[in-house]
Amino acid sequence: MAPTTKIKLIELSSVSPPPGSVPATSLPLTFLDIPWLPFSPGQPLFFYHFPMSTLQFTQTVLPNLRQSLSFTLQYFFPFAGKLVLPPEPSKPFIEYTEGDSVSLTVAESGGDFSYLSGDGQRKFEDLHSLVPKLPDGEKDTLLAIQITVFPGCGICIGFALRPVVADGRTFDNFLKMWASLACKNRGEDLHYPAAIIDRSVIHDPSGLESTFLKEWWSVKNSEKKGLFHSTRSNFPDxxxxxxxxxxxxxxxxxxxxxxxxxxxxxxxxxxxxxxxxxxxxxxxxxxxxxxxxxxxxxxxxxxxxxxxxxxxxxxxxxxxxxxxxxxxxxxxxxxxxxxxxxxxxxxxxxxxxxxxxxxxxxxxxxxxxxxxxxxxxxxxxxxxxxxxxxxxxxxxxxxxxxxxxxxxxxxxxxxxxxxxxxxxxxxxxxxxxxxxxxxxxxxxxxxxx
Missing domain, CATH: 3.30.559.10 (Chloramphenicol acetyltransferase-like domain)
Structure with a gap:
């Protein structure tokens, strides 16, 4: 079923941590990350009542959002990195190199903001058009963001996030830091939690890592993309x-x-x-x-x-x-x-x-x-x-x-x-x-x- 609302691309850019702020890093997956390797990206949407024109948004709001996102990625740099899948039986890992980035799409929608941000039935494809696409490549991108402007009504910030990089708590901390820095840039003094990247805080006393890796490679080799698939896509309505x-x-x-x-x-x-x-x-x-x-x-x-x-x-x-x-x-x-x-x-x-x-x-x-x-x-x-x-x-x-x-x-x-x-x-x-x-x-x- 095709979307009933059209999305117009306004701008496509990449946002990286500030230059020189993060050294090249190879980050191992813990045994608690590995079970999420087969999963498709999560796709949360955040709707805000924020009436302004698309031009006003791109000129007065977007620069602050982009800058505060860059500063946030300095602390949450794995979100800007890539998931590397070495040959079997090696363990996948997250790699960050200078210049790695998060894709940021800005779009405009002529859709009904009140309808899409309501509780009643909304067409899945209309909501799905507000979700960014993760770029394809030899190494998997972990996060993409799309900001869709509904002129005179509001905006929607949509995400595509691979769960192998973060659980809901980590994603919540990332969002809070981004929002806090965005407000700070506007003169408000807010606080955000520190970000701890050190993977040694996770212990694996039962040796589950080897079991999970074996199962992951079994799934990866048996399915086209190694992703758990849904039985829902057969329904058009x-x-x-x-x-x-x-x-x-x-x-x-x-x-x-x-x-x-x-x-x-x-x-x-x-x-x-x-x-x-x-x-x-x-x-x-x-x-x-x-x-x-x-x-x-x-x-x-x-x-x-x-x-x-x-x-x-x-x-x-x-x-x-x-x-x-x-x-x-x-x-x-x-x-x-x-x-x-x-x-x-x-x-x-x-x-x-x-x-x-x-x-x-x-x-x-x-x-x-x-x-x-x-x-x-x-x-x-x-x-x-x-x-x-x-x-x-x-x-x-x-x-x-x-x-x-x-x-x-x-x-x-x-x-x-x-x-x-x-x-x-x-x-x-x-x-x-x-x-x-x-x-x-x-x-x-x-x-x-």
């Missing part, structure tokens, strides 16, 4: 929608679970949201086959900063996340108390990860591959703990954030902009499925009490 669960809705879900479950269950806002959305997803996709004994898996990301048994700086640049996976039988998820069952298995898995975040880690890559290539399974991306809506470049908070609009069969979560304690849920589905999911989502909420 994909739409994106956002749903919000606030504290009142979460309390309803929690009361229902406690009424039909046990008081010993772990029921954080994250668990409540995941359980509710998973059951709605199941009822959307399998309305006529609810009694099946088929096992469905649910995958999510678990932070490692607070779960590993040794200290890691919060400003560490790289990946420090683990993978959680759990299975449930379809008929149990589709039953009247399916939300109770879902909350129990999700909560129990999180408690296990709290005790040993690397339990079962040797199977991470194979399990991700299985999850992402089957319609039976669901994955969660993003985290409500990352305060992306606080990201202010001097124009106020974002009007809307899409954690990632990629075609991966995943559900994204982030904090709500306007609902205190709420969680925004993002989905990309064929329109007919999205219509049905919306009906189920609202029906399930109304039927709880």
């Amino acid at each position: 994909m739409v994106r929608s956002t749903f919000i669960l606030g504290r009142p809705e979460m309390e309803k879900i929690k009361k229902w679970i406690l009424l039909h479950g046990t008081k010993q269950m772990f029921l954080s806002p994250y668990v409540l949201t995941c359980a509710f959305v998973w059951v709605c997803w199941m009822k959307t996709h399998w309305p006529n086959n609810a009694d099946s004994e088929e096992v469905h898996f649910f995958g999510f990301i678990a932070g490692g900063i607070t779960r590993l048994n040794y200290p890691i700086p919060a400003s560490y640049v790289g990946n420090c996340v683990a993978f959680g996976r759990l299975g449930a039988i379809r008929k149990d998820l589709m039953a009247e108390n399916g939300i109770v069952y879902a909350a129990k298995v999700i909560g129990n898995t999180i408690k296990k990860l709290d005790g040993n975040v690397l339990e079962g880690a040797k199977n991470w890559i194979s399990e991700w591959k299985m999850l992402l290539e089957s319609d039976l399974h669901v994955t969660i991306t993003g985290s409500p703990k990352l305060k992306f809506y606080s990201l202010d470049f001097g124009w106020g908070r974002p009007k809307k954030i899409e954690v990632s609009i990629d075609e991966m069969r995943a559900i994204s979560l982030c904090e709500s902009r306007d609902v205190v304690g709420g969680i925004e849920i993002g989905l990309t589905l064929p329109k007919s499925k999205m219509d049905h999911f919306t009906f189920i989502f609202n029906k399930c909420l109304n039927n709880l009490f």
